Amino acid sequence: xxxHPKTRMQTKLKVPLxxxxxxxxxxxxxxxxxxxxxxxxxxxxxxRNFLMLxxxxxxxxxxxxxTSSGTSPDDDIGLSGxxxxxxxxxxxxxxxxxxxxxxxxxxxxxxxxxxxxSKRGNSRYGKGAQARRQRLxxxxxxxxxxxxQLADTYLEWKHxxxxxxxxxxxxxxxxxxxxxxxxxxxxxxxxxxxxxxxxVALLRHGLLGCSPVEPTVAIELCTLELYHRL
Numbered sequence: 467x468x469x470h471p472k473t474r475m476q477t478k479l480k481v482p483l484x485x486x487x488x489x490x491x492x493x494x495x496x497x498x499x500x501x502x503x504x505x506x507x508x509x510x511x512x513x514r515n516f517l518m519l520x521x522x523x524x525x526x527x528x529x530x531x532x533t534s535s536g537t538s539p540d541d542d543i544g545l546s547g548x549x550x551x552x553x554x555x556x557x558x559x560x561x562x563x564x565x566x567x568x569x570x571x572x573x574x575x576x577x578x579x580x581x582x583x584s585k586r587g588n589s590r591y592g593k594g595a596q597a598r599r600q601r602l603x604x605x606x607x608x609x610x611x612x613x614x615q616l617a618d619t620y621l622e623w624k625h626x627x628x629x630x631x632x633x634x635x636x637x638x639x640x641x642x643x644x645x646x647x648x649x650x651x652x653x654x655x656x657x658x659x660x661x662x663x664x665x666v667a668l669l670r671h672g673l674l675g676c677s678p679v680e681p682t683v684a685i686e687l688c689t690l691e692l693y694h695r696l
Contacts, residue, residue, distance in 0.1 A: 608678035612663045619669040623687070636660055642684045644673060647692060654684075 637659040644651045658667040665675045668684050675681025 605678060612665065612678070615663060615666050616669060619666050620687075623669055623672060637662065640664070642668070642673070642675070642682055644684050644686065645689065646686045647689045 637657060639655055639657050641653050641655055644654045654671075654673075656664075656667050656671055656673075658664060663678075664681055665678065668675050668681065669687070672687050673684035674687060674690060676683045676685070
């Protein structure tokens, strides 16, 4: 029996200088290495611009997370003077954001988890986002529960006679920081009636709190109306 010589099929492996996107679809788009590099740089640029809008304390926290994960800190974040100018404050003035509704802590927490999820996975980010949604749901429920009282009190303040708070004796008093159009008062005394929500008491004084239950910061209604017209 005559054996036929084996023929070798010579193949050339082509190594593409890029990647192919959406390979599971009927049609795909080939991206060159230069295109991928441009997209990566654009994503990094958007990330830096996003982080520059955050407070300086958040920048430090992000750098700490990056360092603990074994990567270099975000040293280029915060070099913008605008980012620092937006965060200048007097330490004696106290915190201007109420933590009762959880807006400040939730924003910082979700920002940190969003920045670190690519290095530590998405499981903790999912839990953090779920906790934030639950907190916001409770905050909205607190606002909805007193919305009718708030509306009535606002109409009374807007169109009714002004009643002096010095004649009221029942209830108790608390202090808030009030933000106006041109000034801020760090200690304003507010009289709260018995079984009256704090924001209802604030509305009787022409103010609205920044959180639904125990506000520590309030904004003048005239300032809010001016902002609404802008």
